[in-house]
Amino acid sequence: MKKTFAAVTLAATASLLVACGEDSTAGTDAVAIGGTFEFVSPGGQTSISYPQDQRQKIGNIQGVNLLDNSSINLDEDFRGKVVVLNSWGQWCGPCRSESDDLQRVQDKLDKSGKGTVLGINVKDPVRQKPQDFVRDNGITYPSLYDPPFKSALAMGGVPASVIPTTIVLDKQHRPAHIFLKAITDDELWKVVEPLLDEQDA
Template sequence: MCVVPWVASGCGSAGDDAVAQGGTFQFVSPGGQTVITYDPPASRQRIADVSGPDVVTDQTVGLNDFAGKVVVINVWGSWCGPCRGEADDLEHVYAQNKTSGVEFLGINLRDNRQAAKDFIVDRKVAFPSIYDFAGITLAALTTPTSVVPTTIVLDRDHRPAAVFLKAITADELGATVQRVVAEPVTQRP
């Protein structure tokens, strides 16, 4: 795990788990855990929309592009050794699940744009990533901005079902994604 020596926003201590402030998800890591799950689904809160320029195309991409789909958000940097190590696992789980209503969205942090593009091309990453040099998009997630990589699995209503504050394996992520895909579809207003 890479620890970035700056923090764009702090975590509150408003409870033992994720809490809602104004109906929006606010992350809290209970007891310093690195794998946190949020169940039952009815207890989850939506996260704020995140969007920004795609690393490769410079077109705006964000959660709203994936309405009604399970979304895996991965925060990464080309400078991060564990991020390089998990890239193949993420791509494997993405390829296995993209036809099942699952999308992936990366958030690239603290890279110059060319280094981020090179990472995507060299590792044949097929899913989009937001270019977020300064961490402004990342701050909207309310997860620790100092932990890279971070992976968040959102349910179809874009509520966090699981947060991984560490590098992730294909087996670990695949099982979590399948569990969230199998959840009953809720009625959206």
């Protein structure tokens, strides 16, 4: 029940947003993907927090690494770690702008050894473009290559048209916070840091 409510809330929020891309009518796209959402405004929130006792696990996300075709599996590769999921495209201005912020958070997570940023590259049909972007900008965290954004289906109804979206997963891979907008490293780290030493509910 809580998972359904969260999905409806996210989809409702997304219907009010202007996402990146020329075909980014969030409400229309979300209906096409989910097909069962009833859009009700939650007040236009773009930053949504989930208390520990209300979190629900998302489905496992897996696929190929953008750079080298190696496999990435959320549950297996990052078991017991905080994971910052970030959907992005090299075609998306806000995505390009926040990449430095995400890298700074990744640098801190590397030092802690307790988490990672995991990108999900979407709507980039020409793979070399996002590959070049990652290399040219010194991005060290991995990204799944997922042009149709199929992994959105595992995320409880998060609209695939709202790019960028950042979902902060706790150590059990449950959404603790969702940003339906571009983020800064400061606001993201304020959400991530408490999760690193959080005890299981």
